[in-house]
Amino acid sequence: MTDRSSHARLRSLLGVVATMAACLALAACGGSGDDGGDEGGDSNVNAENWTLATAAEPYKGTELRVLDEVTDLQPSFKPLIAEFEKETGIKVSYELEGHLDVIRKGETDLLSGRGAYDGVMIHSTQKGRVLAADAVTPIEELLDNEKLKDPNVNFDDFIQPLADDLTMFGEQRIAFPNWNYNTIWWGRKDLMENADEKAAFEKEFGRELAPPKTLQEMRDISKFFTRKKGEKLAGETLDREFPGFVMEGAQAGAVFGDVRYTFMNQYGGDFWDESGKPSIDSPENVEAMKLYQELWDYSPAGRAEMSLIDVPVVMGEGRAATGIVYSDFVFSVDKPGKSKYAGKFTYAPVPANADGDEDDRTVATEPSMIIISKQSENPEAMFLFLQWMVSKETQDRWFEGGVGMPVRKDSLNHPTVTGGERAEFFKAANGSLENGAAFPAVPKLFEIIDEVNKMQQSVGQGQDPGAALADIQGKLEDICGDSCIVQGGD
Amino acid sequence: MSSVANTGGTAGALPPADSLRDRIRDRIEGGAFPYILLAPALLTLVLVGLVPFGYTVWISLHETSFTTVEGWAGLANFKELVTDGEFWRSMGVTALILAVAVPIQFTVALGFALLLSRGVYASRVLAPALLIPAVIAPTVVAIVWKIMLAPSWGFLTYEFVERFGILSESSIFSTKWSAVAAIILIDVWQWTPFVALALFAGIQALPLSPYRAASVDGASRWATFRYITLPGLYPLLAVLFLIRVIDTFKIFDTVFVLTGGGPQDATQTISIYLYKSVFDFFELGLSAAAAVIIFILFFIFASIAYRLFTRTLKLF
Numbered sequence: 001m002t003d004r005s006s007h008a009r010l011r012s013l014l015g016v017v018a019t020m021a022a023c024l025a026l027a028a029c030g031g032s033g034d035d036g037g038d039e040g041g042d043s044n045v046n047a048e049n050w051t052l053a054t055a056a057e058p059y060k061g062t063e064l065r066v067l068d069e070v071t072d073l074q075p076s077f078k079p080l081i082a083e084f085e086k087e088t089g090i091k092v093s094y095e096l097e098g099h100l101d102v103i104r105k106g107e108t109d110l111l112s113g114r115g116a117y118d119g120v121m122i123h124s125t126q127k128g129r130v131l132a133a134d135a136v137t138p139i140e141e142l143l144d145n146e147k148l149k150d151p152n153v154n155f156d157d158f159i160q161p162l163a164d165d166l167t168m169f170g171e172q173r174i175a176f177p178n179w180n181y182n183t184i185w186w187g188r189k190d191l192m193e194n195a196d197e198k199a200a201f202e203k204e205f206g207r208e209l210a211p212p213k214t215l216q217e218m219r220d221i222s223k224f225f226t227r228k229k230g231e232k233l234a235g236e237t238l239d240r241e242f243p244g245f246v247m248e249g250a251q252a253g254a255v256f257g258d259v260r261y262t263f264m265n266q267y268g269g270d271f272w273d274e275s276g277k278p279s280i281d282s283p284e285n286v287e288a289m290k291l292y293q294e295l296w297d298y299s300p301a302g303r304a305e306m307s308l309i310d311v312p313v314v315m316g317e318g319r320a321a322t323g324i325v326y327s328d329f330v331f332s333v334d335k336p337g338k339s340k341y342a343g344k345f346t347y348a349p350v351p352a353n354a355d356g357d358e359d360d361r362t363v364a365t366e367p368s369m370i371i372i373s374k375q376s377e378n379p380e381a382m383f384l385f386l387q388w389m390v391s392k393e394t395q396d397r398w399f400e401g402g403v404g405m406p407v408r409k410d411s412l413n414h415p416t417v418t419g420g421e422r423a424e425f426f427k428a429a430n431g432s433l434e435n436g437a438a439f440p441a442v443p444k445l446f447e448i449i450d451e452v453n454k455m456q457q458s459v460g461q462g463q464d465p466g467a468a469l470a471d472i473q474g475k476l477e478d479i480c481g482d483s484c485i486v487q488g489g490d
Numbered sequence: 491m492s493s494v495a496n497t498g499g500t501a502g503a504l505p506p507a508d509s510l511r512d513r514i515r516d517r518i519e520g521g522a523f524p525y526i527l528l529a530p531a532l533l534t535l536v537l538v539g540l541v542p543f544g545y546t547v548w549i550s551l552h553e554t555s556f557t558t559v560e561g562w563a564g565l566a567n568f569k570e571l572v573t574d575g576e577f578w579r580s581m582g583v584t585a586l587i588l589a590v591a592v593p594i595q596f597t598v599a600l601g602f603a604l605l606l607s608r609g610v611y612a613s614r615v616l617a618p619a620l621l622i623p624a625v626i627a628p629t630v631v632a633i634v635w636k637i638m639l640a641p642s643w644g645f646l647t648y649e650f651v652e653r654f655g656i657l658s659e660s661s662i663f664s665t666k667w668s669a670v671a672a673i674i675l676i677d678v679w680q681w682t683p684f685v686a687l688a689l690f691a692g693i694q695a696l697p698l699s700p701y702r703a704a705s706v707d708g709a710s711r712w713a714t715f716r717y718i719t720l721p722g723l724y725p726l727l728a729v730l731f732l733i734r735v736i737d738t739f740k741i742f743d744t745v746f747v748l749t750g751g752g753p754q755d756a757t758q759t760i761s762i763y764l765y766k767s768v769f770d771f772f773e774l775g776l777s778a779a780a781a782v783i784i785f786i787l788f789f790i791f792a793s794i795a796y797r798l799f800t801r802t803l804k805l806f
Contacts, residue, residue, distance in 0.1 A: 104769045107769075107772075108557070108769070111556040111557045111772060112557040113557075129556070129772070132556075133555075133556045133558075229655070239653060240652050240653050240655075241652070241655075243642075246642075250749075250750060250752060251749070251750055251751060251752025251753060251754065251755070252749075252750025252751065252752060253750075300641050300642045300661070301641060301652070301657065301658075301659050301660050301661045301664065302640070302641020302642060302647070302660070302661025302662070302663070302664050303641070303664070304661075304663075304664035304665075304752070304753045305640075305641055305661060305662075305663035305664050305669075305749065305752070305753065306641060307750075310640060310641070310642075310643070313640075313643050314641075314642045314643055317642070317643050319642045319643065319648075320642070444771075446770045446771055447770075447771055450766070450770065453752075454752075454754045454755065457752065457753050457754050458754060461664075461753075
């Protein structure tokens with residue numbers, strides 16, 4: 001008997017004790033108190049007996065082929081898969097591809113119905129397309145199968161509302177959340193904590209120099225640190241221009257997320273209205289893009305060509321003071337031997353709009369899921385693998401490696417997250433995740449993204465935001481017709 | 491040997507079975523034989539060339555939903571495409587890169603080839619080294635240039651362009667004109683040495699007697715080049731020109747890695763446009779129609795070029 005099986009038995013025993021205690025306390029044994037109960041049938045009965053090994057027994061010998069994205073997160077997770085294989089007898093071929101490749105390769109497989117993969121990682125941006133093509137096996141029925149459903153995995157335990165935003169389509173659950181990519185603000189600690197710079201900032205802005213809580217504070221800090229050649233920065237004379245702020249700006253990048261969530265949404269605007277009709281030229285969006293445009297003044301001259309990979313490199317080289325970055329890219333920079341500034345960054349959640357409504361508080365996140373292909377001949381085994389991925393035990397083991405990103409609420413309290421060397425980083429990421437959101441199901445989202453990415457470049461390079469948004473409004477109407485969003489899922 | 495004996499000595503006297511065998515043998519060794527030899531190659535050509543092209547034409551005439559071919563669309567995809575400004579802008583960008591890069595490559599390459607043929611120092615080492623840029627995978631070329639030209643961290647950009655404020659408030663791939671110029675420069679860097687090497691080989695193969703006669707007649711260097719070297723290289727130049735035009739028209743990898751078609755579609759070549767249509771937008775019908783239009787344009791171009799080279803200039 002393996003340690004893991006013993007552990008599972010112990011967990012079952014604890015489950016019995018907990019259930020009995022709950023029965024005594026509530027004098028009712030009917031409900032589990034979370035939506036896992038709703039989806040999992042009589043989970044109290046199930047909880048007594050359920051083990052992964054037993055659930056996987058009928059699928060022993062099955063071979064799964066899974067396509068996932070490679071960032072610093074997945075290679076740190078990959079070694080754990082051997083444990084799943086050992087416990088279940090299910091073999092998993094876990095293939096990793098880069099961001100664009102996983103989109104192209106995965107979508108082509110899903111949309112063509114070729115079915116080379118049982119599970120394919122998709123970003124929330126792809127949801128609309130794969131659902132419109134009917135390429136997904138929803139997990140609703142699998143969650144209702146008490147032989148398969150682990151009673152300890154419940155959707156209430158995931159970081160919400162992000163998880164539901166991502167994995168629900170109408171009333172249907174389509175997947176488990178797997179990767180919570182998110183953006184954070186970061187700055188060079190040596191500059192942010194320099195006594196002369198702090199004094200100068202306080203003198204100019206009348207407040208202490210500290211990680212920003214609002215977009216307007218972020219703008220002030222960016223402006224403050226933007227210096228000309230020959231000026232001084234932390235006592236050193238600069239031999240070239242120094243930008244105070246850096247984030248993405250490339251046409252073929254992920255900047256559309258920042259534009260939508262961090263700027264437009266926080267000003268009360270969006271790409272579309274509640275019915276899905278394009279409304280990108282709203283006055284709220286014009287205001288948002290004015291601030292966005294101003295930030296380009298404090299950015300490197302080459303921001304229009306900066307992609308996901310350029311931003312961490314620039315910060316890692318110490319060639320900008322602050323910026324917004326996808327947090328998973330930080331792992332490859334803020335570690336010993338990778339950058340001379342490793343250990344010298346300070347982090348914060350992406351700031352809120354000071355003039356915005358609390359209800360509009362959003363941050364650019366890219367929650368992602370591994371969906372079960374409609375063509376998969378092994379949906380049950382695939383379900384067990386995905387469920388195992390997001391179980392508390394697996395997530396805890398993964399965090400022990402030091403490189404992780406929470407999808408579960410309890411991971412927020414993991415010692416690595418709260419007390420490790422990256423505590424400040426995780427606090428920032430968690431703060432962003434609390435305000436994260438996922439794209440709705442938009443079949444033509446990639447056409448829209450292409451237009452938004454071009455629009456933000458032209459605004460950044462000087463075009464009047466009102467004119468740019470009026471221009472793109474017409475394009476979105478051409479792309480979407482009456483509605484950009486596909487409704488349904490019931 | 492035996493067949494010769496049979497056919498030569500016993501005509502008309504053989505039993506019917508032998509006549510049939512002989513007739514088959516005659517047929518094989520006669521008119522059908524070349525076709526039998528050609529059949530494998532023709533079959534391969536049909537399978538790998540014509541079948542996919544035929545399928546592309548078929549898709550271009552249908553509506554598509556993601557990767558599924560649906561109802562008959564007639565010429566609707568073509569109609570939509572010819573009125574799509576982005577398609578023609580992409581053709582324009584490609585034509586611009588082609589119109590600037592190819593002449594530069596040929597001019598510089600010819601200069602290099604002449605220099606090498608005059609026996610410059612270390613030419614034996616230099617000549618094979620010229621092949622290096624051409625044999626590097628285009629994606630690797632793009633990554634190498636990215637490392638040199640990336641804003642704020644690229645070696646050339648950071649140490650020269652930004653240090654000396656050469657591109658004030660901009661960067662190489664941020665501005666439309668400089669992004670296109672950089673793509674052209676990289677294409678010239680990669681392919682000029684190959685053209686130079688080919689022309690060097692061509693010059694080496696030219697007969698010496700006309701040069702001797704010109705020398706006896708006291709012809710100047712320019713006259714020798716103008717009336718002997720250049721005409722001698724025309725057939726090679728024509729072939730190289732065709733290869734480079736076709737290759738440059740297909741430019742994809744370097745642009746994809748370096749700019750993704752940006753800023754604001756400034757470097758979006760027709761290959762990038764097609765890639766986006768298929769893999770970003772899954773517009774298979776439109777993409778197939780674009781491929782057919784490009785094929786037709788190339789067919790016309792190749793026909794005109796071939797006619798020009800063979801009939802007007804009489805190069806071949």
